[in-house]
Amino acid sequence: MLTRFFLMGLDRKAGLVLTVLALLAVLVPVMTLIVPEGSPWHVSIFTVSLLGKYLCFALLALALDLVWGYVGILSLGHAAFFALGGYAMGMYLMRQIGPRGVYGNPILPDFMVFLNWKELPWYWLGFDHFWFAAIMVLVVPGALAFAFGWFAFRSRVTGVYLSIITQALTFALLLAFFRNDMGFGGNNGLTDFKEILGYDIQAPGTRVGLFLATIAALALSYMIASGIIASKLGKVLVAVRDTESRVRFLGYNTESYKLFAWTLSACMAGVAGALYVPQVGIINPSEFAPASSIEAVIWVAVGGRGTLAGAILGAVLVNFGKSYFTGALPEFWLFALGGLFVLVTLFLPKGLLGLWAQLTARLPNAKGPNAKGKNAPNGNTADQKGM
Amino acid sequence: MSAEDTLLYLDGVSVSFDGFRALNNLSLTMMPGEMRAIIGPNGAGKTTMMDVITGKTRPDHGTILFEGETDLTKLREASIANLGIGRKFQRPTVFEPHSVWDNLELALKAPRSPLKTLTYAISREDRARIEDILDITRLSPKRDRLAGSLSHGEKQWLEIGMLLAQDPKLLLVDEPVAGMTDAETEQTARLLCDIAGKHSVIVVEHDMSFVRALGVKVTVLAEGSVLAEGSLDSVSANQQVIDVYLGR
Ligand SMILES: Nc1ncnc2c1ncn2[C@@H]1O[C@H](COP(=O)(O)OP(=O)(O)OP(=O)(O)O)[C@@H](O)[C@H]1O
Ligand SMILES: [Mg+2]
Numbered sequence: 001m002l003t004r005f006f007l008m009g010l011d012r013k014a015g016l017v018l019t020v021l022a023l024l025a026v027l028v029p030v031m032t033l034i035v036p037e038g039s040p041w042h043v044s045i046f047t048v049s050l051l052g053k054y055l056c057f058a059l060l061a062l063a064l065d066l067v068w069g070y071v072g073i074l075s076l077g078h079a080a081f082f083a084l085g086g087y088a089m090g091m092y093l094m095r096q097i098g099p100r101g102v103y104g105n106p107i108l109p110d111f112m113v114f115l116n117w118k119e120l121p122w123y124w125l126g127f128d129h130f131w132f133a134a135i136m137v138l139v140v141p142g143a144l145a146f147a148f149g150w151f152a153f154r155s156r157v158t159g160v161y162l163s164i165i166t167q168a169l170t171f172a173l174l175l176a177f178f179r180n181d182m183g184f185g186g187n188n189g190l191t192d193f194k195e196i197l198g199y200d201i202q203a204p205g206t207r208v209g210l211f212l213a214t215i216a217a218l219a220l221s222y223m224i225a226s227g228i229i230a231s232k233l234g235k236v237l238v239a240v241r242d243t244e245s246r247v248r249f250l251g252y253n254t255e256s257y258k259l260f261a262w263t264l265s266a267c268m269a270g271v272a273g274a275l276y277v278p279q280v281g282i283i284n285p286s287e288f289a290p291a292s293s294i295e296a297v298i299w300v301a302v303g304g305r306g307t308l309a310g311a312i313l314g315a316v317l318v319n320f321g322k323s324y325f326t327g328a329l330p331e332f333w334l335f336a337l338g339g340l341f342v343l344v345t346l347f348l349p350k351g352l353l354g355l356w357a358q359l360t361a362r363l364p365n366a367k368g369p370n371a372k373g374k375n376a377p378n379g380n381t382a383d384q385k386g387m
Numbered sequence: 388m389s390a391e392d393t394l395l396y397l398d399g400v401s402v403s404f405d406g407f408r409a410l411n412n413l414s415l416t417m418m419p420g421e422m423r424a425i426i427g428p429n430g431a432g433k434t435t436m437m438d439v440i441t442g443k444t445r446p447d448h449g450t451i452l453f454e455g456e457t458d459l460t461k462l463r464e465a466s467i468a469n470l471g472i473g474r475k476f477q478r479p480t481v482f483e484p485h486s487v488w489d490n491l492e493l494a495l496k497a498p499r500s501p502l503k504t505l506t507y508a509i510s511r512e513d514r515a516r517i518e519d520i521l522d523i524t525r526l527s528p529k530r531d532r533l534a535g536s537l538s539h540g541e542k543q544w545l546e547i548g549m550l551l552a553q554d555p556k557l558l559l560v561d562e563p564v565a566g567m568t569d570a571e572t573e574q575t576a577r578l579l580c581d582i583a584g585k586h587s588v589i590v591v592e593h594d595m596s597f598v599r600a601l602g603v604k605v606t607v608l609a610e611g612s613v614l615a616e617g618s619l620d621s622v623s624a625n626q627q628v629i630d631v632y633l634g635r
Contacts, residue, residue, distance in 0.1 A: 004508070233504040235489055239482040246480045249441060250553060251468035251499050260501045 009226030017222055017309050024051075025215045029208045045204050050323065052211040052279045054316045059218045059272035061299045061315035062308060063265040066225050068297070069306030070234065071261050072158075072241035077166030078269055079292035080173050081141035083283065085270025087177075088140055090190035090283040091124060092133030093201070097194050110192070111185045121183045130197055137274040138267045145266030146259065153255040153262075158244070167290050174288035189284025196278050207279070214275045218312070221268050225308055228261075237261055298341045304351025313352060391455045394419045394557060394587050395440070400449030401611075402435055409435040410446065411611035417557070422583040424598045424619075425591045427608035428632045433591045434477055436608070437559045441474050442467045453557075469499065473555035477562045477591075479542035483535030487526050487545060490534050491517045494549035517552065523578065524548040539566040547578065558588045564597050576600035595619075595633075607632065 028051065031043040060082050067073040099106040103113040107120055126132040148169060152162060180186035199206040228234045239247045240254050247254050277283045286292070296315075303314020318340070325333040348355055390396040395417040402410040410432045417423060425433050438444035440451060442464040451459040459467055468474075482490050495513055497503070521527040524544040529537065534545060543563055550558050560579065564572040576597055579588060583603075592598055598605060598619055605622050607614040609631045615622045622628050 005506075228505065231505050232492065232507040233501055235482075235485055235493055236501075236504055238484055239493060242484060243480055243482065245443070245464070246476070246482070247493075248464035249443075249468050249474050250494055250549070251465050253463075253465045253499065257501050 005227045005231070006223050008230040009223060009228070011226070011230075013307075013309050014222065014226050017312065018219055021215050021219045021222075025212055028211060032208055033204060045207050048204075048207050048211050049279045052207075052214045053276060054319045055211075055214045055218050056272045056276035056279070057296070057299065057319050058312040058315040059214070059221055059275070060269050060296055061303070061311035062218070062221055062225060063268035063272065064296050065300045065305060065308055065311035066228075066268070067261055067265045068300060069308075069311070070229060070241060071237045071258055073258065073262060074159075074163045074297065075166045075265075076163045076290065076293050076297065077168075077170035078265075078296050080170035080288055081145060081266040081269035082273035082276070082292075082296075083170075083173070083177075083285075083287035084141045084144065084273065085137045086273030086277040086283040086287060087184060087190065088127075088133055088136040088270070089274035089277045090193075091127040091184075092130060093193040093196060093278060094190050095124075095128040096196065097192065100194055101192070109185070109190070111180075111188065112183070115180060117183075124183065134274075137270050141266040141270035141273075142263050146263045149259045149262040153258045167293065170288050170293055171290055174285055174290075177285035177288055185284070187285055189282055189286075190277075191282040191284075193278065193281060201278055201281070210275065210279050214279070217271050217275060221271070222308060222312070224264075225268075228264075229308070233257070233260075295337070298337060298344075300351075302340060302344050302348075302351055304353030304355075307351070307353045310351050310353035317352075390416075390450075390452050392419075393417060393455055394421070394453070395589075396450070396452040396455065397436075397440075398450040400436075400439060400446045400451060402432075402439060402444055402446050408611050410439065413449070413608075413612050415606060415613060417587055417589065419556075420584075420587055422579070422588040422590070422601065422603045424601055424603055424605045425589060425608060426593065426595075426598060426605060426622075426632065427614070431608040432611040433608055434561055435611075437474060437561055437589075437591070440467075440559060441472060465499070468553075468555075471556035472559065473550045473553040473557070474559045475543075475546045475550055475561055475563060477565070479539065479546050481534040481537070481542050481545050481549070483533065485534055486531050487521070487534055487537070488517060488530045490545055491520055491548055491552045494552040496552065496554045520548045520551050523551065525574075540568070540571050543567060543575075544571075547575070551582065556586060558582065558586055560588060560590045562592055563590065564592060564594050572597050573600065 028043060028048060031041055032045060032048050035042045060078060063081075064075060064078045067075055094109040097109065101110040101113075103110050105113050108117060112120070127136070152165060157165065176182055177184055178187050184190065193201050195201055196206065199209070229237075236247060236252055236257055240257055244254050273283075273287070299315040299318045300311045301314070302318055303312065304310025318337070321336065322333060325336055344351060350357070393416045395415075397413055397415045400410050400413045401408060413432070413436065425436070427433055435444060439446045440459060442459065442462055446460055453459050453470055453472065457470060482493065485493070492509065492513075495516065497507065497513070521530055524547060526541065526545060526548065529541065534542065537545060543566065547560070547563060550560070563579070564575050567575065572594060579590060580601065582588060590601065604617065605619050606616045607622050607628050614631065615625045615628050623633060
């Protein structure tokens with residue numbers, strides 16, 4: 001049954017995405033670990049972690065596209081789930097430091113010693129085990145999303161109002177995590193990690209391993225998402241996006257459908273955050289900032305909403321641009337990002353992938369626009385329902 | 388009148404929108420297997436009546452019972468649909484980004500929970516049923532077309548097809564022939580009469596030749612309540628009906 005599920009989602013686009021990811025998974029480790037440093041083909045460890053970071057963002061974008069592109073829920077708070085997954089991983093990494101911290105306390109992280117805490121708060125218990133942290137990476141964002149969605153969807157909050165309360169959610173978490181007495185390191189967050197699963201977190205081998213884990217998570221999530229979209233459940237989701245009330249009159253309990261996609265999406269975002277933290281070496285409350293969630297929306301819009309592959313493409317391209325701009329012209333980045341969003345909304349309502357579909361549809365041997373973006377929302381519905 | 392043997396029982400149903408009474412003490416009963424045509428001027432409350440039956444609008448007062456026992460005023464839309472009440476909307480609403488086939492597949496009677504739809508694999512019977520409906524609604528050649536690309540009349544037919552796929556006990560059909568040619572109107576009348584054998588049907592329509600072709604009991608609504616009831620000929624002869632509706 002599981003194979004059938006994954007096969008269902010395997011169209012040409014999925015094949016392309018998975019092939020690119022597989023190529024990266026082979027080439028990057030070889031070019032980093034085997035190709036000697038002097039060679040023009042060598043990829044530095046810095047670049048590997050940068051790529052890994054982009055792919056974590058791509059996973060966040062994929063999660064967002066699942067709910068925005070296919071269910072019409074424009075979440076302006078998805079980075080909250082990402083950050084929660086990141087904190088769960090960060091807590092594990094903090095416990096791994098053990099007595100190697102500045103204060104040398106074998107149990108308490110440095111910031112707790114600094115605050116004169118005597119023992120570990122109860123919610124830190126268990127995070128010395130990787131398996132426990134790994135479960136929490138899914139459970140914490142998932143449970144929050146479930147509770148949030150339960151109330152929001154049952155009260156039939158939709159559209160702009162729903163977007164605003166997702167934004168409020170991440171903002172509330174931002175304020176909470178800034179507080180020192182929350183026990184998550186206040187505005188410094190969690191950092192100075194040493195080891196993951198007993199491996200030196202700075203070692204090239206570990207870095208490549210984390211990169212590969214990110215690719216695997218992205219590929220698996222992509223397959224899950226495209227399997228869902230291709231299933232009858234996915235068709236119900238798209239129907240809910242465009243005409244929710246009509247779906248109800250067919251006897252579908254649309255709330256539970258939205259809740260399913262929403263919770264799954266939050267779990268994916270949590271995994272993305274968990275993979276992000278060891279690769280960038282820090283997690284702090286700024287990840288909860290409303291702007292982070294809005295940036296994720298821009299990635300999806302740029303790549304093409306409701307296409308999955310577009311979300312990945314958009315996240316990687318925009319973040320590549322961000323790395324470039326913040327290095328070369330730091331003061332221009334925000335303008336560039338804002339301008340990009342305006343341009344895409346005005347001229348490319350279906351994003352880069354939509355543009356690609358249009359171009360290939362003009363070619364004589366192409367299969368036509370329906371082959372690719374069949375379920376993609378058109379520009380108008382994006383304007384009316386999405387925003 | 389007792390509610391026991393009825394399929395649908397409305398008693399004293401009222402709905403106000405900002406003080407305006409769209410339904411005013413409306414009472415109406417339907418027997419199992421019956422087909423009923425509802426006519427009445429614009430704004431008479433015909434669509435609103437369907438809204439209160441299907442849970443879209445909550446009545447301010449009154450009783451609505453399905454099969455003599457289930458109180459519909461307490462249920463949500465999806466539960467009401469799952470009891471076996473299907474609806475076609477006045478403005479045809481189909482799932483535009485989906486193909487004709489997928490629209491029917493979504494409507495097809497089958498378990499409605501997310502887990503069941505996630506693992507749904509179309510069975511041979513389901514396939515045959517959809518093929519059947521495609522033939523009945525003459526949409527077979529367009530099965531792979533996106534529903535959004537159909538003409539107005541074809542969307543009407545698709546929505547009727549979706550109703551058939553749902554296989555409800557009671558069908559509420561709001562203005563099925565709006566935007567259809569005479570020939571299509573005639574076909575639709577025949578189709579609805581075919582359906583009526585196995586199901587109960589309420590049809591709202593302004594097209595009098597269509598109502599005549601159905602040849603069933605007619606209820607005239609005006610200002611939110613029943614003005615007259617009976618055969619088309621008898622209500623057409625009713626002076627009040629002529630005044631508020633037919634004579635205009
Ligand atoms: N949601 C609503 N809010 C406010 N007023 C409404 C609402 N729904 C219906 N009405 C009003 O209630 C009255 C009855 O409307 P309804 O749509 O039931 O009429 P109808 O008999 O179906 O008319 P038509 O033949 O034009 O379809 C109308 O005056 C309409 O404006
Ligand atoms: Mg009406």
